[in-house]
Amino acid sequence: MLKVAVVGASGYTGVELLRILHCHPEAAVTCITSEQSAGKPVSDLFPSLRGRYAQVLENLEPVRVAEKADIIFTALPHKAAMEVVPTFLKLGKRVIDLSADYRFNDAATYEQWYEPHMNPHLLPKAVYGLPEVRRVAVKGAKLVANPGCYPTSVILGLQPLLKHKLIDTTGIISDSASGVSGAGRGAKVDNLYCEVNEGFKAYGVGGVHRHTPEMEQELSLLAEExxxxxxxxxxxxxDRGILSTIYGRLLAPATTAELAGLYAEFYGGEPFVRVLPAGDVPSTAHVRGSNFCDIGVVVDQRTGRVIVVSAIDNLVKGASGQAVQNMNIMCGLPEGLGLEGLALVP
Amino acid sequence: MLKVAVVGASGYTGVELLRILHCHPEAAVTCITSEQSAGKPVSDLFPSLRGRYAQVLENLEPVRVAEKADIIFTALPHKAAMEVVPTFLKLGKRVIDLSADYRFNDAATYEQWYEPHMNPHLLPKAVYGLPEVRRVAVKGAKLVANPGCYPTSVILGLQPLLKHKLIDTTGIISDSASGVSGAGRGAKVDNLYCEVNEGFKAYGVGGVHRHTPEMEQELSLLAEExxxxxxxxxxxxxDRGILSTIYGRLLAPATTAELAGLYAEFYGGEPFVRVLPAGDVPSTAHVRGSNFCDIGVVVDQRTGRVIVVSAIDNLVKGASGQAVQNMNIMCGLPEGLGLEGLALVP
Amino acid sequence: MLKVAVVGASGYTGVELLRILHCHPEAAVTCITSEQSAGKPVSDLFPSLRGRYAQVLENLEPVRVAEKADIIFTALPHKAAMEVVPTFLKLGKRVIDLSADYRFNDAATYEQWYEPHMNPHLLPKAVYGLPEVRRVAVKGAKLVANPGCYPTSVILGLQPLLKHKLIDTTGIISDSASGVSGAGRGAKVDNLYCEVNEGFKAYGVGGVHRHTPEMEQELSLLAEExxxxxxxxxxxxxDRGILSTIYGRLLAPATTAELAGLYAEFYGGEPFVRVLPAGDVPSTAHVRGSNFCDIGVVVDQRTGRVIVVSAIDNLVKGASGQAVQNMNIMCGLPEGLGLEGLALVP
Amino acid sequence: MLKVAVVGASGYTGVELLRILHCHPEAAVTCITSEQSAGKPVSDLFPSLRGRYAQVLENLEPVRVAEKADIIFTALPHKAAMEVVPTFLKLGKRVIDLSADYRFNDAATYEQWYEPHMNPHLLPKAVYGLPEVRRVAVKGAKLVANPGCYPTSVILGLQPLLKHKLIDTTGIISDSASGVSGAGRGAKVDNLYCEVNEGFKAYGVGGVHRHTPEMEQELSLLAEExxxxxxxxxxxxxDRGILSTIYGRLLAPATTAELAGLYAEFYGGEPFVRVLPAGDVPSTAHVRGSNFCDIGVVVDQRTGRVIVVSAIDNLVKGASGQAVQNMNIMCGLPEGLGLEGLALVP
Structure with a gap:
């Protein structure tokens, strides 16, 4: 039985880790921390856990946490994760970090979009944990940087097209949409029910969202340019879900059926990627609460464009589920352990 | 491994059974029927099942169904269930019926609220399957009548008060509210998104809802009057959830703490009833997708009334989860097998 | 043209006043204040007002406000309203206060449920502004205490029964439900989209909600006990809406048709109360955005109870619309001026 | 006072016309038809209208309708509108048709995307009623083809760029999203609350949505290619709202500020187009229930693309509000009469 710590459990990715790990047959949560709620039973914060999690939230004292756990999930805001991860590594623990702090190969990119990096020497050792792209590297990693939610949907959506060099790499557009849990659990007027409900809006328009360089790093590696x-x-x-509608210009004519076939073959062995039949496109509703990424691909013959639509649950495949998938791989467990829950429909 | 059939899988309780059974380690779904969609892959109807359920929906031919399964869930509209259950029983199969057809001890009551009963002789053999009320009877049952969603919330909410004879039995009021999945998956204007969204209404006002006699039967048995x-x-x-706010006049003064303590003791050994700390009341959000019934109890000292608030997920503890709980009991399996999923929060 | 000030415009009742007053042919908003956003254009705070409200939010300096306006709406938190109202009155302005500060006839009740009252001498002069109960008093008032949202729905729902002495006054229950805008626009975790969405809960259970004494004051006056x-x-x-489901024990037998007739007659001349045909009950959806109170009444012959269901939009008839209705009455304008907007459906 | 008929009032655009016209000071609704509900009071169908619309729904007998009205709104499904419009015109009535039937200059395009056209001779006489594009033609029109909801948002979003020839016309993408009322009020499983709620999906992917040729017709006219x-x-x-996020490649470098300035100037005199300050992008929440089209424009300097985001209420500026705007123009009334309602926030 793996001993697991969840560091930073007062947010939505934290409670989602606890939800998933509760049904994981080979993992036991032995430590849960929250700076803002230390001393309270975790079920006071999240009554959904009542009766199944008796733990009290602890302060984040890295040495004590490391004593209690074999593997540590850091579900902290960026910067806070950056600080604490090296200690865990030094103490010989494996870490899966859900923040952006160790996702970049290049400290300069991180610093351009976030802030100064305290531990640039760790970046080459961190593995960007998208199993469908680099499963082998994840297997041997000590530090996995768990991908962002939007990047997960976009990279999985584009991977087959880029690997097969089927689209013009200069004109890619991803028009993506997320449920509100992606905005976190902080008390902000903008995320109040009445501010968000019954409205739809864009934000971070014009290439300013911090997930942009993360996508570009991974897409560039896939495309080799x-x-x-x-x-x-x-x-x-x-509440939950990300849908990315991705546009690319085909370099050569292709049909929807051909591309759907290519995707089905590409992802044929993947346990958590489902390629839809030719012509179908996914809904976030069908992955809500599950670890699946559903992908549909359609060619617009009138314009020569391919449109890829990919759907995930931002808190599962886009965060905590993928983190557990990475844990399974790192620890030599069956990759899908604890992740077989199907979407809650309706 | 139990072989299980889901008869009538095109509605929400059907797909919910499939969702739950997919993670049940001792049950395999061997047959799925749907009259209206026979011949189609079940994942065409419910894309959430894609990649995990390869089955094609079958016609409801009772003998063929019975050949394939040890235990049969009937998730049919009332009357349709009534017709087919006797055949399954004759063929030696155990049946858990999610309709109202076998819930009444007395055919006359059924006929007053529904329609003529075709098999009144089976009523005495059917067990009203609320494990927290009659677990032993469920254990030996061949036919379990799975309780209605509203009655589950109301009966569990009132049981301790009635068993301890603490309230005036002539003045009980239950003001209950349900998510829209309780209205089923039929194509009706009234259940369109735009008709339901952003509105709150009462319906079936004045003692005309069909769950009323079902509650009264069970509450009368508990109260012995x-x-x-x-x-x-x-x-x-x-989408999901039932909250019942139940009012009773206390026969003798009592405090919130006393009654919360009494409830906690009463349900202390129950795996799926969670009594909240004194003064807390539940939200459906904390049971969404789970098999829990959360209960809070408060005394209004100004009026001498006790207010019990109980919350369930109408599709889980109010239908398919409770059905699986009954299956586990009937088959001698650990009662919580496959039912440990915590609420999807948020 | 009336010159109108909206004091405290950063909350939902404030912006709702601005929405309604924009279409009022006899009122012009000449001053808008907000302590937290003074100096900003009001359309920065509420982009819905862009192009129609050019005003900049001002600090709350009572004398300056009074110079600019004939009539003043105070949409402040309680206590803040209490402080500022006397100044406006001294300066000869008429005030419609949307807080609870001047709703009670008796300072002791206010102090028991809220806090010490600074101006108890003003309480006898304030008129509880429910036009359907005391239109004449409103007409002559200098200070109108605009009713709470829940009380509006409950008092209008019960008035005919109490005036006709048809129910046992000792056993009244109101089970009410509100949309989230009733919780205000403060940045609290509890009101975040993901905390509220897809859940239903009770709160303030056991006679502790501050609207309770307000209802009791008015119901007692109507019942003369x-x-x-x-x-x-x-x-x-x-977002919006309050539905109250109110239970009373009939003192003598009556039918649904008789009571529906009695209600229709009672409210026959009221411009903003709509009594539904016998047997129908209202939905908040049909009053959303409008100033109507819709009422349905049903007798449960099995239990001898009458169930009254009343629906309002908490921000319109439950707050800002009623405030404008009071303004019209106070100023001798047609009562419905600017309030004829029908519900936004869907 | 204009006498107005609403033909086909059982859908959402029909009831929205009635909502808007109720507050129009120069129009009186003298006839309301519905084939499926003829004989019923319109307030039975839409309880929001109770107390303000006493009319009974009539059968669609064109001659009788024409006798009662000066101007006729046809809110019928396509084909049904096509059939009845010529009769109204022959009887000398002016018609505003909310269907697609008279939107195309070219019968061949209509027939390719819809079905055979019965009255191709009327197409040259019909005016595509987007006031911000062809106000003068609307003024003299006998038959106005009221634009589709998606086309309204896309054409208004692109007009300044195309008129100023600022973007490559071969690479335009509009990624648009609509609330559910756009799908109509028919009883379909796909539009049930539980099928739509808590999910986000694309549909009509690959250039197959019928609004595509309508946009292309108008965009081509603007671009003169x-x-x-x-x-x-x-x-x-x-429930309501359309947001279009539109992508174009700039032919020459430009800044966000320059383009926002250009848009502000272009639409400076328009009563219902609001250009946001440079860098801001709109939300559908701020136009919900109003006749505004809010537009924001941003340049992505990294890719040389301009991103235009436009927001409307699909039932108001995207349908019934625009129809009333057209009516005002056709009848020489102030263009904004009856359309000054601000968005319902929240």
Missing amino acids: RITITFTPHLVPM | RITITFTPHLVPM | RITITFTPHLVPM | RITITFTPHLVPM
Whole structure:
């Protein structure tokens, strides 16, 4: 039985880790921390856990946490994660970090979009944990940087097209939309029910969202050339889900059936990527609460464009589920352990 | 491994059974029927099942169904269930019926609120399957009548008060509210998104909702006297959840702490009833997708009334989860097998 | 043209006043204040006002405000309203206060439920502004205390029964539910989209909600005897709307048709109360954005109870619309001026 | 006082016309038809109208309708509108048709995307009623083809760029999203609350949505060259609103400030187009229930693309509000009469 710590459990990715790990047959949560709620039973913060999690939230004292756990999930804001991860590594623990702090190969990019990096020497050792792209590297990693939610949907959506060099890499657009849980659990007027409900809007328009360089890093590696994309996130009045509608110009004519076939073959062995039949496109509703990424691909013959639509649950495949998938891989467990929950429909 | 059939899988309780059973380690779904969609892959109807359920929906031919399964869930509209259950029983199969057809001890009551009963002789053999009330009887049952969603919330909410004879049985009111999935998956204007969203209403006002006699039967048995209640259901713009706010006049003074303590003791050994700390009342959000019934109890000292608030997920503890709980009991399995999923929060 | 000030415009009742007054042919908004956003254009705070409100939010300096306006709406938190109202009155202005500060006839009641009252001498001069109960007094008032949202729905729902002495006044229960805008626009975790969405809960259970004494004051006056009620508020995942389901024991037998007739007659001349045909009950959806109070009444013959269901928009008839209705009455304008907007459906 | 008929009032655009016209000071609704509900009071169908619309729904007998009205709104499904419009015109009535039947200059295009056209001779006489594009033609029109909801948002969003020839016309993409009322009021499983709620999806992907040729016709006229676009609609779990996020490649460098300035100037005199300050992008929440089109424009300097975001209420500026705006223009009334209602916030 793996001993697992969840560091920073007062947010939505934290409680989602606890939800998933409760049904994981080979993991036991032995430590849960929260700076703002230390001393309270975790079920006071999240009554959904009542009766199943008796733990009290602890302060984040890295040495004590490390004593209690074999593997540590850091579900902290960026910067806070950056600070604490090296200690865990030094103490010989494996870490899966859900923040952006260790996702970049290049400290300069991180610093351009975030802030000064305290531990640039760790970046080469961190593995960007998207199993469908680099499963082998994850297996041997001590530090996994768990991908962002939008990047997960966009990279999985584009991977087959880029690997097969089927699209013009200069004109990629991803028009993406997320449920509100992606905005976190902080007390902000902008995220109040009445501010968000019954409205739909774009934000971070014009290439300013911090997930942009993360996507570009990974897409460039897949394409073996430098890629710049246009990415526009939107906010949807729903709790969970990300849908990315991705546009690319085909370099050569192709049909929807051909591309759907190519995708099905590419992802044929993947346990958590489902390629839809030719012509179908996914809904976030069908992945809500599950670890699946559903992908549909359609060619617009009138314009020579391919449109890829990919759907995930931002808190599962886009965060905590993917983190557990990475844990399974790192620890030699069956990759899908604890992740077989199907979407809650309706 | 139990072989299980889901008969009538095109509605929300059907797909919910499939969702739950997918993670049940001792049950395999061997047959799925749907009259209206026979011949189609079940994942065409419910894309959430794609990649995990390869089955094609079958016609409801009772003998063929019975050949394939040890235990049969009938998730049919009332009357349709009534017709087919006897055949399954004759063929030696155990049946858990999610309709109202076998819930009444007395055919006359059924006929007053529904329609003529074809098999009144089976009523005495059917067990009203609320494990927290009659677990032993469920264990030996061949036919379990799975309780209605509203009655589950109301009966569990009132049981301790009635068993301890603490309230005036003539003045009970349950003001209950349900998410929209309780209205089923039929194509009706009234259940369109735009008709339901952003509105709250009562319906079936004045003692006309069909769950009323079902509650009264069970509450009367608990109280050992004939009980008539005032029950008003409401419709909430959300997918899942039932909250019942139940009012009773205390026969003798009591404090919130005393009654919360009494409830905690009463349900202390129950795996799926969570009594909240004194003064807290539940939200459906904390049971969404789970098999829990959360209960809070408060005394209004100004009026001498006790107010019990109970929350369930109408599709889980109010239908398919409770059905699986009954299956586990009937088959001698650990009662919580496959039912440990915590609420999807948020 | 009336010159109108809206004092405290950064909350939902403030912006709702601005929305309504924009279409009022005899009122011009000449001053808008907000302590937290003074100096900003009001359309920065509420982009819905862009192009129609050019005003900049001002600090709350009572004398300057009074110079600019004939009539003043105070949409402040309680206590803040209490402080500022006397100055406006001294300067000869008429005031419509949307807080609770001047709603009670008796300072002791206010102090028991809120806090010490600074201006108890003004209480006898303030008129509780429910036009359907005391239109004449409103006409002559200098200070109108605009009723709370829950009380509006409950008092209008019960008035005919109490005036006709048809129910036992000792056993009244109001089970009410509100949309989230009733919780205000403060940045609190509890009111975040993901905390509220897809859940339904009770709060303030057991006679502790501050609207309880307000209802009791008015119901007692109508009944000409002291009334204590059981009131349980609930939170509905929707922006707007209050539905009260009110239970009373009939003193003598009556039919639904008789009571529906009595209500129709009672409210026959009221421009903003709509009594539904016998057997129908209202939905908040049909009053959303409008100043109507819709009422349905049903008798449960099995239990001898009458169930009254009343629906309002908490921000319109429950706050800002009623305030404008009071303004019209106070100023001798047609009562419905600017209030004829029908519900936004869907 | 204009006498107005609303033909086909059982859908959402029909009831929205009635809502708007109720507050129009120069129009009186003298006839309301509905084939499926003829004989019923319109307030039975839409209780929001109770107390203000006493009319009974009539059968659609064109001659009788024409006798009662000066101007006729046809809010019928396509084909049904096509059939009845010529009769109204022959009888000398002016018609505003909310269907697609008279929107195309070219019968061949209509027939390719819809079905055979019965009255191609009327197409040259019909005016595509987007006031911000062809106000003068609307003024003299006998038959106005009221634009589709998506086209309204896209054409208004692109007009300044195309008129100033600032973008490559071969690479335009509109990624648009609509609330559920756009899908109509028919009883379909796909539009049930539980099917739509808490999900986000694309539909009509790959250039197959019928609004595509309508946009292309109008965009081509603006650009004075043939334009083919990539258009992907999405469905948002909310009642009302369309947001279009539109991508174009700039032919020459430009800044966000320059383009925002250009838009502000272009639409400076328009009563219902609001250009946001440079850098801001709109939300559908701020136009909900209003006749505004809010537009924001941003340049992505990294990719040389301009992103235009435009927001409307699909039932108001995207349908019934625009129809009333056209009526005002046709009848020489102030263009904004009856349309000054601000968005319902929240």
